[in-house]
Amino acid sequence: MNEAADDAFLDVFARAPRRALAPGEVLIHAGDAATQVFNIDTGMLMVSRPGLDGRRQVLSFLFPDNFVGLTASGRYSFTVEAVTGATVAVAPRAALERRLARDPAAERAFLAMTYRVLENLVDLAFSLGQRSARERLAVFLLYLRHRYLLSAGLPVDDDAAMRRLEIPMSRQDIADFLGLKKETVSRGLAELERAGLLRRDRRHALQLLDIEGLRRLAGVLDFASPARRPG
Amino acid sequence: MNEAADDAFLDVFARAPRRALAPGEVLIHAGDAATQVFNIDTGMLMVSRPGLDGRRQVLSFLFPDNFVGLTASGRYSFTVEAVTGATVAVAPRAALERRLARDPAAERAFLAMTYRVLENLVDLAFSLGQRSARERLAVFLLYLRHRYLLSAGLPVDDDAAMRRLEIPMSRQDIADFLGLKKETVSRGLAELERAGLLRRDRRHALQLLDIEGLRRLAGVLDFASPARRPG
DNA sequence: CGCTGTGTTGATTTTTTTCAATCCCCGTGG
DNA sequence: CCACGGGGATTGAAAAAAATCAACACAGCG
Numbered sequence: 001m002n003e004a005a006d007d008a009f010l011d012v013f014a015r016a017p018r019r020a021l022a023p024g025e026v027l028i029h030a031g032d033a034a035t036q037v038f039n040i041d042t043g044m045l046m047v048s049r050p051g052l053d054g055r056r057q058v059l060s061f062l063f064p065d066n067f068v069g070l071t072a073s074g075r076y077s078f079t080v081e082a083v084t085g086a087t088v089a090v091a092p093r094a095a096l097e098r099r100l101a102r103d104p105a106a107e108r109a110f111l112a113m114t115y116r117v118l119e120n121l122v123d124l125a126f127s128l129g130q131r132s133a134r135e136r137l138a139v140f141l142l143y144l145r146h147r148y149l150l151s152a153g154l155p156v157d158d159d160a161a162m163r164r165l166e167i168p169m170s171r172q173d174i175a176d177f178l179g180l181k182k183e184t185v186s187r188g189l190a191e192l193e194r195a196g197l198l199r200r201d202r203r204h205a206l207q208l209l210d211i212e213g214l215r216r217l218a219g220v221l222d223f224a225s226p227a228r229r230p231g
Numbered sequence: 232m233n234e235a236a237d238d239a240f241l242d243v244f245a246r247a248p249r250r251a252l253a254p255g256e257v258l259i260h261a262g263d264a265a266t267q268v269f270n271i272d273t274g275m276l277m278v279s280r281p282g283l284d285g286r287r288q289v290l291s292f293l294f295p296d297n298f299v300g301l302t303a304s305g306r307y308s309f310t311v312e313a314v315t316g317a318t319v320a321v322a323p324r325a326a327l328e329r330r331l332a333r334d335p336a337a338e339r340a341f342l343a344m345t346y347r348v349l350e351n352l353v354d355l356a357f358s359l360g361q362r363s364a365r366e367r368l369a370v371f372l373l374y375l376r377h378r379y380l381l382s383a384g385l386p387v388d389d390d391a392a393m394r395r396l397e398i399p400m401s402r403q404d405i406a407d408f409l410g411l412k413k414e415t416v417s418r419g420l421a422e423l424e425r426a427g428l429l430r431r432d433r434r435h436a437l438q439l440l441d442i443e444g445l446r447r448l449a450g451v452l453d454f455a456s457p458a459r460r461p462g
Numbered sequence: 463c464g465c466t467g468t469g470t471t472g473a474t475t476t477t478t479t480t481c482a483a484t485c486c487c488c489g490t491g492g
Numbered sequence: 493c494c495a496c497g498g499g500g501a502t503t504g505a506a507a508a509a510a511a512t513c514a515a516c517a518c519a520g521c522g
Binding site for chain 1: 345346407
């Protein structure tokens with residue numbers, strides 16, 4: 001459904017046309033015919049699965065070099081929209097499929113990427129099913145930081161780096177990711193601040209004061225723990 | 232991580248040795264070296280991701296013809312155990328990898344299976360994040376029935392079929408699947424019974440009295456809705 | 463500079479969990 | 493064949509967590 005890194009099949013995007021997205025703009029509507037695949041150049045996107053009655057579950061956030069467009073059937077089963085302004089490379093799905101059919105190494109790389117998506121979903125399911133609101137929030141902050149570190153090519157186990165965190169998505173988006181209400185997200189952040197784990201700066205940025213403490217709260221071994229390397 | 236159907240790559244299991252499992256017996260321990268892959272012959276298995284402090288998230292239940300053993304790295308990241316007595320076909324992981332590398336059709340089938348696993352996980356994440364306890368329970372019952380119908384080769388949209396449901400797993404297993412406590416599962420079932428949607432027979436079997444009503448509660452379009460076909 | 467919509471905080475209600483007390487299915491052994 | 497014992501299951505009461513309802517704050521924008 002999304003998410004990648006430096007993989008063989010990405011060359012289909014090498015000289016692909018680019019598309020610019022304004023914040024909030026929808027790239028893929030759930031239910032659309034799945035004719036295109038995308039690779040993020042810049043900005044942050046959000047993948048979500050809409051329900052029938054307006055509920056939605058946000059599944060992941062996408063960063064530069066992530067891939068989106070993976071689907072089993074002929075239709076996308078998820079929505080993708082821009083969180084910040086963004087640009088994406090656009091290729092026909094058929095081009096990717098040809099590429100994969102022709103080149104076993106590319107196919108293997110694609111499969112490996114699919115595994116990564118899968119593991120992220122398992123982590124999300126674990127959070128949603130087993131963790132409290134505050135724990136989920138801690139995991140979320142570490143997850144965001146981890147993704148930023150990866151994007152920046154920095155080591156993910158350096159607790160001194162990247163203590164200032166930009167949070168470009170709305171509280172509602174975070175709530176829909178963590179299976180909470182937006183008020184609970186606000187309260188949770190306030191509580192983490194009271195506990196000395198972070199300091200809220202502006203609405204969409206904060207300082208992580210105690211990354212080790214956040215890890216303890218999150219139940220280590222998940223996002224951004226030194227014990228766990230990507231790939 | 233698991234789950235399949237009638238796919239090309241399954242022939243690696245054709246003349247593979249079988250292993251019998253007693254109820255509760257563990258087939259894969261999270262953290263083990265991932266040297267083998269399995270295909271279910273008979274019985275029901277359960278896949279879960281353990282946390283650090285004893286919490287665990289059950290990710291799926293496996294039925295005959297389902298595949299398990301999929302992993303990104305060299306180690307399994309999940310536990311698989313038998314719910315009922317079961318028998319599984321056992322093949323070396325290397326044999327499967329050779330098979331996939333040699334045969335593009337098999338590799339494509341394998342990728343398709345991975346997509347199905349992914350979609351199931353997305354459905355689970357949606358349930359965990361967005362649905363109430365009672366809704367999750369309704370979805371779970373429909374999901375179980377759906378899997379039984381598939382296993383039996385029956386049409387999944389026949390509301391008259393398979394109204395009696397065997398529930399071989401414990402309330403704790405259900406709770407860990409749905410992100411609830413076992414008491415909440417009990418209460419939820421009692422409530423669905425009071426609402427006339429089902430009748431509890433023995434502890435591990437019940438009658439679905441109003442499948443349409445369960446669908447409405449679950450928010451249709453998910454497991455076992457006529458609108459949604461497998462694959 | 464006021465408007466608008468997101469975000470925060472407070473009070474209250476609802477849902478789920480926790481703690482605790484039986485219950486009863488089921489296998490065992492008499 | 494039936495009584496017995498044990499462990500999962502159910503139910504109840506109380507506590508905790510999260511959602512809901514409501515008021516207000518505040519940033520960004522016309």
